[in-house]
Structures are given as C-alpha cells and as structure tokens.
Amino acid sequence: MSDLQERGAADGDERPAVRRIASRVVYENPWMVVREDEVERLDGSRGIYGVVDKPDFVLVVPEEDGGFHMVEEYRYPIGRRTWSFPQGAAPGRRVVEPAELARRELAEETGFTAGRLRRIGYLNCAHGTSGQGFTVFHATDLTPGEPDREAEEQDMRQRWVSRAEFRELVAKGLITDDSTLAAYALLAMDGLPAG
Incomplete structure (x- = not known):
C-alpha cells in the first residue's frame, strides 16, 4: 500500500477514496518534488492528481x-x-x-x-x-x-x-x-x- 493509500485508509475505511495507479516526477529541486499521479476514484473513474512533496x-x-x-x-x-x-x-x-x-x-x-x-x-x-x-x-x-x-x-x-x-x-x-x-x-x- 502506498503512503497516499495509507493516508486515505487512516480514518478506518478499508478502501481509500482515491488510489494511486502510477506516478511520475515532473519537477525536482533541493526544496521540493512535484509529481503527477494517475489515480482511481471509488466509482472506478480515473484521473490525475498533482502533488507537491516537501518535507515537514x-x-x-x-x-x-x-x-x-x-x-x-x-x-x-x-x-x-x-x-x-x-x-x-x-x-x-x-x-x-x-x-x-x-x-x-x-x-x-x-x-x-x-x-x-x-x-x-x-x-x-x-x-x-x-x-x-x-x-x-x-x-x-x-x-x-x-x-x-x-x-x-x-x-x-x-x-x-x-x-x-x-x-x-x-x-x-x-x-x-x-x-x-x-x-x-x-x-x-x-x-x-x-x-
């Protein structure tokens, strides 16, 4: 299970509301990583999600x-x-x-x-x-x-x-x-x- 999926399931649901299918880094520097994830929603529809990964x-x-x-x-x-x-x-x-x-x-x-x-x-x-x-x-x-x-x-x-x-x-x-x-x-x- 990915970190995104774990976060989605953290509230007690067995299945997260959004599931990551694939991911690619589109930009990276010493302060952040920007990635685009292919996702699947509960109803089976697919889409993309842009995520900025920065440290806490x-x-x-x-x-x-x-x-x-x-x-x-x-x-x-x-x-x-x-x-x-x-x-x-x-x-x-x-x-x-x-x-x-x-x-x-x-x-x-x-x-x-x-x-x-x-x-x-x-x-x-x-x-x-x-x-x-x-x-x-x-x-x-x-x-x-x-x-x-x-x-x-x-x-x-x-x-x-x-x-x-x-x-x-x-x-x-x-x-x-x-x-x-x-x-x-x-x-x-x-x-x-x-x-």
Missing part, C-alpha cells in the same frame, strides 16, 4: 513579555513583505527531529535560544496539493543572541510585537501566513492567553 517544517512561537518575536521578509511568490513566526525546514529535504529543528530555526532567524520549548501541535498545510505538515512549538525563557540567517533570509527583519499589534498586523494584511495564524489559534486553544 517547524514553526516557533517565541513569546516574551505578553507578546511575540516575529520576523518579516520579502516573500517572492506573493511579491511583498509580510510578518510571520520563525519557521523552516532542514536544507536539502533532510529529515531532522522537530525539536532540534525548532531550536535551530529560532536561533538562525532571531538569535534567540529558548530555555523552554514545548510542542503544542501538528498541522497540515495546503493539504489539497501537498502532504507537507508542520510541528508548532511554544518558546519561552528566551536568551538573546545574534541571528545566523541563510542567504535567502538576508533581507529578514525581526522585532517584538504585542498581542494587540499582532491582531492589527492581521487586520492590515501584513500577516497573511496561514501557518502563523494557525499556530496562534493553537496557542489560544492550548489554554494560554491569546489576546
């Missing part, structure tokens, strides 16, 4: 003094700068233990190290086109340091925002990252004050 990533919510440390950078696909929580995947599509990766991403993007790093959930993103997901961590007891950003992050800025300012940035369209908003919701559902 981590997102860190660094909280301090009633607010959050956030990063802002130019996002090429949308053509503008936006704010988000620090996040990322291991280079070269490598698999790294999530807590280790979270500590690395937090330090790289903000310079902070976390005295306490707590996992608060796992979510999927763009689940209509990709199996990629992300683990969300809440970081507290922060110690400042110097960021060590990758070349792609050379324009990145970082600063602290209050919870009220976080909501204002969302309202103004300056936070549009779905992963950041989902992490904020997880934090609220975790029983921690979210505003």
Whole structure:
C-alpha cells in the first residue's frame, strides 16, 4: 500500500477514496518534488492528481513579555513583505527531529535560544496539493543572541510585537501566513492567553 493509500485508509475505511495507479516526477529541486499521479476514484473513474512533496517544517512561537518575536521578509511568490513566526525546514529535504529543528530555526532567524520549548501541535498545510505538515512549538525563557540567517533570509527583519499589534498586523494584511495564524489559534486553544 502506498503512503497516499495509507493516508486515505487512516480514518478506518478499508478502501481509500482515491488510489494511486502510477506516478511520475515532473519537477525536482533541493526544496521540493512535484509529481503527477494517475489515480482511481471509488466509482472506478480515473484521473490525475498533482502533488507537491516537501518535507515537514517547524514553526516557533517565541513569546516574551505578553507578546511575540516575529520576523518579516520579502516573500517572492506573493511579491511583498509580510510578518510571520520563525519557521523552516532542514536544507536539502533532510529529515531532522522537530525539536532540534525548532531550536535551530529560532536561533538562525532571531538569535534567540529558548530555555523552554514545548510542542503544542501538528498541522497540515495546503493539504489539497501537498502532504507537507508542520510541528508548532511554544518558546519561552528566551536568551538573546545574534541571528545566523541563510542567504535567502538576508533581507529578514525581526522585532517584538504585542498581542494587540499582532491582531492589527492581521487586520492590515501584513500577516497573511496561514501557518502563523494557525499556530496562534493553537496557542489560544492550548489554554494560554491569546489576546
């Protein structure tokens, strides 16, 4: 059984709603693989499904003094700068233990190290086109340091925002990252004050 079939059958059904018949890679680079699958649906009809395979990533919510440390950078696909929580995947599509990766991403993007790093959930993103997901961590007891950003992050800025300012940035369209908003919701559902 393929990984796609296993996911389809994970909810207790014996037969997945969509079954992969064949697959071919149509594009690949160090960050992703794009494939086209020939599939068969429950009624026997066939079709194709485009899938973007990317490794899971981590997102860190660094909280301090009633607010959050956030990063802002130019996002090429949308053509503008936006704010988000620090996040990322291991280079070269490598698999790294999530807590280790979270500590690395937090330090790289903000310079902070976390005295306490707590996992608060796992979510999927763009689940209509990709199996990629992300683990969300809440970081507290922060110690400042110097960021060590990758070349792609050379324009990145970082600063602290209050919870009220976080909501204002969302309202103004300056936070549009779905992963950041989902992490904020997880934090609220975790029983921690979210505003």
